[in-house]
Amino acid sequence: MSRAPDILPQNPAEALVLKTLRLTWPFYFVGALYVVGPVLAWVLGGLAALSLYLGLAIRPDLRPRGPIPPVVWAWIAGMAVMLVALWVGHLDWGLGLKQTIKSSIGWAKGWALLALFPFVGAVLPIRREILIRGQCHIGLWTLVLLPILIAAPYAGLPERIFTSPLKAVGGPGPEYFSVYFFTWDPASWTPRWQFYAPWSPFAALLGVVQVCFALEEKNIRWRTIGLAAGAAMILFSKSRMGLVGLVACTVGPRLLPLMLRGWAWTALAAATASLAVFGAALAQAGKDAVATFKGARADSTRVRETLQRIAGERWRNEAFWFGHGTVHPGPHLVEYMPIGSHHTWWGLLFVKGLVGMLALLVPLLWQTLIALVDATRSKRGHLPLGIVMTMVLLSFGENIEIEAYMLWPGLMILGIHASEVASDRQAQGPA
Numbered sequence: 001m002s003r004a005p006d007i008l009p010q011n012p013a014e015a016l017v018l019k020t021l022r023l024t025w026p027f028y029f030v031g032a033l034y035v036v037g038p039v040l041a042w043v044l045g046g047l048a049a050l051s052l053y054l055g056l057a058i059r060p061d062l063r064p065r066g067p068i069p070p071v072v073w074a075w076i077a078g079m080a081v082m083l084v085a086l087w088v089g090h091l092d093w094g095l096g097l098k099q100t101i102k103s104s105i106g107w108a109k110g111w112a113l114l115a116l117f118p119f120v121g122a123v124l125p126i127r128r129e130i131l132i133r134g135q136c137h138i139g140l141w142t143l144v145l146l147p148i149l150i151a152a153p154y155a156g157l158p159e160r161i162f163t164s165p166l167k168a169v170g171g172p173g174p175e176y177f178s179v180y181f182f183t184w185d186p187a188s189w190t191p192r193w194q195f196y197a198p199w200s201p202f203a204a205l206l207g208v209v210q211v212c213f214a215l216e217e218k219n220i221r222w223r224t225i226g227l228a229a230g231a232a233m234i235l236f237s238k239s240r241m242g243l244v245g246l247v248a249c250t251v252g253p254r255l256l257p258l259m260l261r262g263w264a265w266t267a268l269a270a271a272t273a274s275l276a277v278f279g280a281a282l283a284q285a286g287k288d289a290v291a292t293f294k295g296a297r298a299d300s301t302r303v304r305e306t307l308q309r310i311a312g313e314r315w316r317n318e319a320f321w322f323g324h325g326t327v328h329p330g331p332h333l334v335e336y337m338p339i340g341s342h343h344t345w346w347g348l349l350f351v352k353g354l355v356g357m358l359a360l361l362v363p364l365l366w367q368t369l370i371a372l373v374d375a376t377r378s379k380r381g382h383l384p385l386g387i388v389m390t391m392v393l394l395s396f397g398e399n400i401e402i403e404a405y406m407l408w409p410g411l412m413i414l415g416i417h418a419s420e421v422a423s424d425r426q427a428q429g430p431a
Contacts, residue, residue, distance in 0.1 A: 007133045011061035013047060013124045016040070021134025021409065025141040028196040031164020031177040037405025038109040041116040048123040064123045066426070069418040071370060072115075072122045074363040079115040081359040083107050085352040089325030103326060105170070110401035114360075117408045118367075121415025128216070128383070128416055131409045135213035136222040139229030142195060142210075146232055152181035153191040159183050172402045175199065185238065193236040202403055204242025205394045207233025208249050209410050212386035215250060245393050253385040256376045304342050304397070311339050311350040323353035344395035360400075364391070367414055370421055384417040 009015035020027075020040055027033050051064045068076075086107055090100040120126070160180050167177040175198040182191045183200065197203035207230045214226025234242040307330065315323065327340035327350070340350040348357040368388045374381030387410035394400055394407075404411065 007129050009130065010127070011059075011125060013044060013062065013120075014126050014130045016044070017126055017412075018130050018134050021131070022137045024138045025145070025196060029179060031162075031166050031179055033196065034109075034171050034176040034405055035166055035169060037408055038113060041113045041120070041405075041408065042108075044120040044124065045116040048120045051123055061125065063125065065125060065419045066423060068119065069122050069415075069422040071363065071366045071418045072118050072415055074366050075115040075118050078359040078363045079107075079111050082111045082352060082356055085322050085356040085359065086325065088322040088355075089319070089352060092319070092322060093325045095325050099326070102170070109171075110404055113404035113408065114401065114411065117404075117411035118415035118418065121412035121417075122419040122422075123415075126412065126416065128413065129218075131412060132213050132216050133222060135210055135409060136217055136226040139210055139214065139226040142229040142232065143225060146236075149181060149193055149195070150236070153184075157181050173198075190238075192238045193233075195233050195237070197406065200237040201239040201241055202394075202398060202406070204234050204237040204239030205245060205390055205398075206406060207231070207237065207242055208245035208390050208393075209387065209407070211246060211250055212383055212390065213409070215386075216383050241393060241397050245390055249386045249389040249393065252389060253371075253375045253382040256372070256381075256385070303337060307337055307339060307341065308343050308346045311343070311346040314339065315346075315349040315353065319350075319353055321353045321355055323349065323351045323356060325351065327351060341399055342397065344398065344400045347399050364388070367418070368392070370418065371414075374417070374421055380420065381417070384414055387411075387413055 007018075009018050017040075020036065024033070027036050047062070048064070051058050051062050052068075056063065083104065086103055087100065090096075090103060095103075159182055160178050162179055163174050164177040164179070167174055171177065178198075180194055182193050184190070185192050192200040194200045194203045195206070197206055210230030210233060211227055214223050214230055217223040217226055231246070234246050310330070318324065324340070327338035327347070330337045330339050340347040344360070345357060348360060352359075368385075371381050371385035371388050375385040390410070391400060391407070394403070400407075
């Protein structure tokens with residue numbers, strides 16, 4: 001097999017992006033990933049703002065693609081509202097200036113990234129191919145290290161190798177700065193692997209993102225590497241959510257073009273009519289499948305459902321509009337997990353109220369609609385739709401803002417896609 005041709009950066013922004021992706025595992029080895037993501041966001045965000053300000057006066061290879069697309073403005077506005085909701089919540093509950101400053105810094109390292117990376121992708125001339133190939137480089141690192149990671153628990157090696165001194169910069173917890181071989185699942189006492197993520201379920205969703213990117217790789221060698229690495233992350237993390245995402249977020253976008261074909265509607269009509277005969281059996285099979293899915297990790301499901309119920313009740317009764325300002329310690333019933341964690345939407349309602357929840361829902365729905373429409377028309381929409389589907393899936397099991405530092409290649413793709421769609425509409429002109 002001939003050596004796969006390399007994709008070379010064409011400007012400093014592409015060089016920085018590709019180098020950061022290639023160094024993902026080395027950054028993890030020193031516990032620096034949680035620092036690298038926000039730094040990259042604000043550096044590239046500043047460069048994008050400078051590019052817009054200077055326009056034609058900036059060097060040609062850094063000139064903006066065009067004006068900021070409306071959906072990216074929605075992300076920017078939504079995350080700004082998120083900051084205002086944070087301040088109001090802190091004022092309402094008298095959390096003090098010190099806690100407000102600390103939480104605002106947390107916003108700059110979390111929620112702000114959901115606006116900065118789409119903004120960067122929409123403005124700076126960063127090609128999709130750079131991000132896709134960079135993800136496949138991560139996959140190569142993963143496959144090379146996989147035998148060591150798998151052998152670690154059976155060779156008597158420790159779970160955690162060390163926790164980086166970089167934890168001094170502050171973050172959600174020490175696990176974001178720790179380097180692991182594996183972790184023991186407390187329910188079954190079997191090993192689970194989290195690769196370069198802070199925990200296994202998140203690693204599984206990163207594996208789904210890896211597969212989504214790899215499917216777009218044109219070089220078969222790199223595509224195979226990316227697909228194999230993504231599948232390994234999903235399987236060895238032993239996450240139910242990852243298995244769902246592997247099917248839904250990769251197959252789903254590629255089935256959408258069938259909606260525009262007449263025979264597909266005929267088949268759908270026939271399938272709908274058949275529900276009159278088989279509907280009850282299918283419904284029962286679906287219920288059994290859901291019960292089996294939840295029962296696979298019954299303790300985890302119980303804790304998550306209890307956290308969500310407590311968060312919902314306290315949001316409605318105590319802080320409807322702007323939330324409680326921060327997560328609260330949970331009782332023994334939920335194994336002391338913080339109330340407002342393990343679910344983006346219930347967490348938002350508890351911490352930032354209805355205002356904060358809408359600040360995320362509106363741009364995410366808008367971005368999803370754009371990707372859905374484009375995916376039915378062309379292959380260009382497959383990757384962005386796979387990314388937003390993964391984000392939606394992630395939001396029902398994790399707090400998406402504290403994981404944005406690892407989702408940045410996908411967020412950047414959303415900005416690139418928004419710019420592509422906006423350019424098409426501009427080229428078509430008024431109807």
